[in-house]
Amino acid sequence: MTTQQNGLSDAFHVYDTTLRDGAQGEGMALTVADKLAIAKHLDDLGVGFIEGGWPGALPKDTEFFARAQTELNLRHAQLVAFGSTRKAESRASEDPQVLALRDSGAGTICLVAKSHVGHVERALRTTLAENLEMITDTVTFLRAEGRRVFVDCEHFFDGYHLDPIYAVEVVRTAAAAGADVVVLCDTNGGMLPSQVNRVVSEVLAATGARLGIHCQDDTGCAVANTIAAVEAGVTHVQCVANGYGERTGNANLATVVANLELKLGIQCLPPGKLKELSRVSHAIAEIANMTPRHHLPYVGMSAFAHKAGLHASAIKVDPDLYQHIDPTLVGNDMRMLISEMAGRASVELKGKELGHDLAANPTALANVVEKVKNLEARGYSFEAADGSFDLLIREELEPENSRVFELESWRVIVDRDAAGEVRTEATVKLHASGKRFVATGEGNGPVNALDMALRQGLEQVYPDLARLELVDFKVRILEGAHGTGAVVRVLVETSDGETEWDTVGVHENIIEASWQALADGVTYGLLRTAGLPLG
Numbered sequence: 235m236t237t238q239q240n241g242l243s244d245a246f247h248v249y250d251t252t253l254r255d256g257a258q259g260e261g262m263a264l265t266v267a268d269k270l271a272i273a274k275h276l277d278d279l280g281v282g283f284i285e286g287g288w289p290g291a292l293p294k295d296t297e298f299f300a301r302a303q304t305e306l307n308l309r310h311a312q313l314v315a316f317g318s319t320r321k322a323e324s325r326a327s328e329d330p331q332v333l334a335l336r337d338s339g340a341g342t343i344c345l346v347a348k349s350h351v352g353h354v355e356r357a358l359r360t361t362l363a364e365n366l367e368m369i370t371d372t373v374t375f376l377r378a379e380g381r382r383v384f385v386d387c388e389h390f391f392d393g394y395h396l397d398p399i400y401a402v403e404v405v406r407t408a409a410a411a412g413a414d415v416v417v418l419c420d421t422n423g424g425m426l427p428s429q430v431n432r433v434v435s436e437v438l439a440a441t442g443a444r445l446g447i448h449c450q451d452d453t454g455c456a457v458a459n460t461i462a463a464v465e466a467g468v469t470h471v472q473c474v475a476n477g478y479g480e481r482t483g484n485a486n487l488a489t490v491v492a493n494l495e496l497k498l499g500i501q502c503l504p505p506g507k508l509k510e511l512s513r514v515s516h517a518i519a520e521i522a523n524m525t526p527r528h529h530l531p532y533v534g535m536s537a538f539a540h541k542a543g544l545h546a547s548a549i550k551v552d553p554d555l556y557q558h559i560d561p562t563l564v565g566n567d568m569r570m571l572i573s574e575m576a577g578r579a580s581v582e583l584k585g586k587e588l589g590h591d592l593a594a595n596p597t598a599l600a601n602v603v604e605k606v607k608n609l610e611a612r613g614y615s616f617e618a619a620d621g622s623f624d625l626l627i628r629e630e631l632e633p634e635n636s637r638v639f640e641l642e643s644w645r646v647i648v649d650r651d652a653a654g655e656v657r658t659e660a661t662v663k664l665h666a667s668g669k670r671f672v673a674t675g676e677g678n679g680p681v682n683a684l685d686m687a688l689r690q691g692l693e694q695v696y697p698d699l700a701r702l703e704l705v706d707f708k709v710r711i712l713e714g715a716h717g718t719g720a721v722v723r724v725l726v727e728t729s730d731g732e733t734e735w736d737t738v739g740v741h742e743n744i745i746e747a748s749w750q751a752l753a754d755g756v757t758y759g760l761l762r763t764a765g766l767p768l769g
């Protein structure tokens with residue numbers, strides 16, 4: 235039995251098209267360097283095929299294939315060049331687009347061909363017979379040039395609905411000309427799993443050709459349709475990292491691979507690679523400059539995040555009771571979210587995650603739950619503010635060690651002069667290490683000035699404060715109906731250069747809300763630096 239470069243049998247292919255169809259998604263603008271970097275991650279993951287783009291159509295893709303030959307040392311994947319069949323009434327051997335595919339250096343070529351009579355007649359503006367000839371000629375030419383050929387049948391499912399005899403004839407023609415895999419594409423993404431399953435079964439029975447599947451996500455069923463096609467007998471799945479792609483995107487690589495391996499027992503990646511799925515998904519999002527989608531199945535930050543108290547209480551007994559798999563199988567983690575929906579179990583588990591033993595102190599545990607519920611009712615949100623939640627626990631477990639300073643008062647003055655220049659000055663009065671400090675700071679706004687003043691005072695007793703930096707600041711209006719009189723929630727992210735943590739403040743006054751979040755951020759950072767875990 236032949237094997238793929240990734241060491242797996244050639245009998246089942248995982249084919250990634252992030253660099254071609256993924257790049258067709260709105261907001262995607264990959265440079266050649268980005269494409270090379272993504273290809274390396276996909277290769278590390280162990281996919282069988284990486285479709286690099288359309289050389290000859292996009293100068294960037296031509297450059298990608300040229301650079302790939304020297305800059306990509308693929309260990310697992312084979313590079314595939316994508317392009318269309320030759321133009322009507324010409325010869326493949328003279329078609330510049332087809333020659334560019336050959337000259338790309340890729341060992342495998344994936345040709346897109348028409349299989350829908352309406353597309354042949356109205357988009358290609360040629361005859362049904364000439365379209366079959368275009369497929370035969372192009373596949374034959376590339377095979378004679380020593381390339382492995384796959385054929386993507388565009389609009390296959392819609393075409394099959396309209397004229398099944400012609401659509402099947404396209405599959406037969408491609409296979410007879412030497413295409414190793416004929417890929418049925420749901421190009422408009424309008425199919426449902428039952429339809430895909432039925433059509434794949436019928437085409438397989440009618441042709442006996444090796445079939446693949448390529449699904450767009452316009453019904454939200456791209457992954458389900460891909461799985462349905464596999465269950466009907468396809469042995470080649472085309473997917474895109476994080477589901478990027480034209481319009482609503484393509485079947486998500488991580489979801490398809492995890493479902494196939496973990497639910498259907500079909501090996502898609504080399505042994506041990508499944509747990510790289512989360513890392514690779516996030517790395518590709520970073521390179522593509524796309525915000526990671528938290529709710530992605532398996533690999534998203536929220537995929538194993540538990541908020542409801544009842545869930546947490548069962549998870550405390552056995553995580554399997556509320557999780558469909560062990561998150562570590564795909565390189566993800568279980569997370570507890572603290573909110574008004576938390577109960578004792580959620581708080582105990584989250585506390586444990588932060589290094590506190592609340593199980594040994596039921597009174598403290600009950601007090602923290604009550605405080606969380608009351609504060610959340612006033613607008614606080616601890617779900618994204620682990621730092622402030624940690625301080626709540628410390629206040630219960632060991633109040634005398636939970637604060638690094640006491641605030642006496644703060645004052646902020648903002649003035650705008652006749653020339654339009656705005657200046658901000660803040661004064662804080664604090665008590666720390668038995669001393670009273672009065673410190674002032676100037677900044678480009680009230681929060682920056684308060685931060686400066688706080689540092690001015692506290693750095694005298696806590697030199698480690700110099701390592702802490704405010705790295706993000708978010709404001710949300712909670713009661714919009716009151717306009718500028720609304721309650722605001724401020725979330726602050728602080729970093730010590732290695733780790734980040736979030737803290738929260740809520741008040742009608744945005745500066746007081748900011749102060750609370752800032753003070754928690756600094757307090758939590760200093761307690762961490764001082765290595766003062768409690769419990």
Ligand SMILES: CC(=O)SCCNC(=O)CCNC(=O)[C@H](O)C(C)(C)COP(=O)(O)OP(=O)(O)OC[C@H]1O[C@@H](n2cnc3c(N)ncnc32)[C@H](O)[C@@H]1OP(=O)(O)O
Pocket residue numbers: 258288290291292318319320321322346347348357358359388421480
């Ligand atoms: C379903 C998919 O996602 S397939 C991938 C689609 N990806 C892209 O389109 C991105 C890259 N595309 C491009 O850079 C350009 O569209 C090019 C270079 C391919 C073609 O550009 P142009 O020559 O300016 O043509 P244009 O884009 O207007 O039209 C496409 C041409 O390809 C023809 N064509 C479309 N599908 C096929 C096919 N499967 N086989 C042969 N020819 C095809 C069309 O009939 C049209 O021909 P015409 O110029 O004689 O009318």
Ligand SMILES: CC(=O)C(=O)O
Pocket residue numbers: 255346386387388389419420421422448450
């Ligand atoms: C080939 C392809 O991308 C499609 O048909 O959707």
